[in-house]
Amino acid sequence: MKTHEVTNQVPPLVDYDTAGHPLFDEILTAAGAADALAEVHEVGTLAGSAYAKELGDRAEAHPPILRTHDRYGNRVDRVDYDPAYHDLMRHAVEFGLHGAAWRDNRDNAHLIRAAKFTAWQVTDAGHGCPVSMTYAAVPALRADAKLSAEFEPLLSNDQYDPSVAPTALKRGLIAGMSMTEKQGGSDVRANTTTATPQPDGSYRIVGHKWFTSAPMSDILLTLAQAPGGLTCFVLPRVLPDxxxxxxxxxxxxxxLGNKSNASSEVEYDNAIGWRLGDEGRGVRTIIEMVNMTRLDCTLGTSALMREAVGQAAHHAAHRSAFGAVLIDKPLMRNVIADLAVEAEASMTVALWLASQTDAALRGDERAGLLRRLGLAVSKYYVCKRGPGHAAEALECLGGNGFVEESGMPRLYREAPLGSIWEGSGNVAALDTLRALAKQPEVLGVFFDELDSAAGSDARYDAYVAALKAQFADLDNLEYRSRIVVGRLALALQGSLLVRSGNPSVADAFVATRLAGDWGTVYGTLPTGLDLTPIIDRVIPVAT
Incomplete structure (x- = not known):
């Protein structure tokens, strides 16, 4: 029976370029990486296709299944994934989102990889976890020349091989991280897992790990207490024999989210591992991996923000209410533009951090210091902003946004993870204080970077001056660390936007985040701003 006509419904957002936001072209071109734009847009076009969206939906709808034993009672410890998960992994590896930046000789290899990673991440955040850990494992492995020579070529090639086999027999490898224990959480120095040295140079590992994502990875980097203290080890899933x-x-x-990623609890029962770095220097070794995954937390959150506001803008551009298209309604324009400013500022600083990674790896000490502090404050602030941003974008779709088919609940469930993974908000804030204590010169370098934008905007100048005054009084700095770290993050974003961002976006950012009477919710931009170019930048365009 036909009771009504279906009208005023928004077409699905498919077959668009997820790297279509102008910021991709602007940043890569400014960095001298315009020759990589074609490959970035190739990733974005596939990520926005109906095909890739379907893969992501299937991987989310059919989460991995643990098989502890076979039919005869033999222990197998296997995780079975939906084929869509393997398809997503295969594409990610072929695009070089895992370890390819480490073998790419281009000056902007990590910036290019970051752009591609953020374009692809919107398909399914879960499989992005092993992709990110593989990327991050390479610099940690370089603590041991022999292990690096053995594993790095297979971690950085373009072959995805999910087979269960010794690493030497595989076409490509995926790496995982296994650190957290029940009693310690982020306090890894409280770990109790033990490592006993063997005559052949290996170690026997005994203990547990409370969170081990992607346990089907070919190698796991883990921490255990050796005779000389907390030490990093490489454990293969399959032994050479x-x-x-x-x-x-x-x-x-x-x-809550990240459903396609198999996060597990594991027990090491005399597992065999090889020492990575010196005994007692496990944290120093693994931090090389953690810094890279923290970069990906920031990139991933900015990707989710960009997707969320894109979905909201797409809906508003096609939905009519109260006599007009929503995107033309002043209050909706205020909300969409505010969300767009947040997403663009977050993506700007995330890609800047990737470019600082490139420079630091080329031996630029100043870039290394900027990355150290910039990453700590941005991981804290950008990832903290993710959940509220996702909630507001979802609300732009009304009741339709609360329905699973819209994809918005998935973004909402995913949003908190960036702030939890690799150290929750307090850990990230305290990491900033640790950087300031261990490398006092880093603050001066950071302020010099902020001063490079001085004179461009009086509101920005006033904000930076007030920020510097925060460090005149070091009393109760830990208690105030969230305030101070958040302001450092905002100043860095403002500096980048004032110097090289879109003028309308920069003006709106400074007028709200750094000055004026910005509200506690999105959609409270002041009057007098030019919202049209801000909104135009986030409305997805069909390919």
Whole structure:
């Protein structure tokens, strides 16, 4: 029975370029990486296709399944994934989102990889976890020349091989990280897992890990207490002789989001591992990996923001209410523009951090210091902004946004993870204080960077002056660290936008985040701003 006509419904947002936001072209061109734009847009076009969206939907709808034993009662410790997950991984590896930047000789290899990673991440955030960990494992592995020579070529090639086999027999490898324990959480120095040296140079690892994502990875970097203190180790899933390492998967976590990623609890029962770096220097070794995954937390959150506001803008551009298209309604324009400013500022600083990574790896000490502090404050602030941004974007779709088919609840569930993974908000804030204590010169370099934008905007200048005054009084700095770190992050974003951002976006950012009477919710931009170019930048365009 036909009771009504279906009208005023928004077409699905498919077959568009997820790297179509002008910022991709602007930043890569300014960095001298315009020759990489074609490959970035190739990633974005596939990521925005109906095909890739379907892969992401299937991977989310059919989460991994743990098989602890076979039919005969033999321990197998295997995680089975939906084929869509493997398709997503295959594309990510072929695009070089895992370890390819480490073998790419271009000056902007990590910036290019970051642009492609953020374009692809919107397909499914779960499989982005092993992609990110593989990327991050390479610099940690370089603590041992032999292990690096053995694993790095297979971690950075373009072959995805999910087979269960010794690493030497595989076409490509994926790496994971296994650090957290029940009693310690982020306090890894409280770990109790032990590592006993063996005559052949290997170690026997005994203990547990409370969170181990992607346990089917070919190698796991883990921390354990060796005779000389907390030490980093590499554990292969399959030993060179073809037998399984003694890594028992106890259960998979039932998580709020990140459903396609198998986060597990594992037990090491005399598992075999190889020492990575000196005994007692495990944190120093693994921090090389953590810094890279923290970069990806910031990139990933900015990607989710860009997708969320894109979905909201697409809806508003096609939905009519109260006699006009929503995107033409003044209050909706205020909301969309505010969300767009947040997303663009976040993506700007995330890609800037990737460019500082390139420079630091070329030996630029100043870039290394900027990256150290910039990453700490941005990981804290950008990732903290993610959940509220996702909630407001979802609300732009009204009741339709609360329905799973819209994809917005998935973004909403995913948003908190960036702030939790690799150290929650307090850990990230305290990491900033640690950087200031261990490298006092980093603050001066950071302020010099902020001063490079001085004179461009009086409101920005006033904000930076007030920020510097925060450090005149060091009393209760830990207690005030969230305030101070947040302001450092905002000043950095403002500096980048004032110097080289879109003028309308920069004006709106400074007028709200750094000055004026900006509200506690989105959609409270002041009058007098030019919103049209801000909104135009985030409305997705069909390919």
């Amino acid at each position: 073809g037998t399984m390492n003694s890594i028992a998967l106890q259960r998979l976590k039932d998580k």
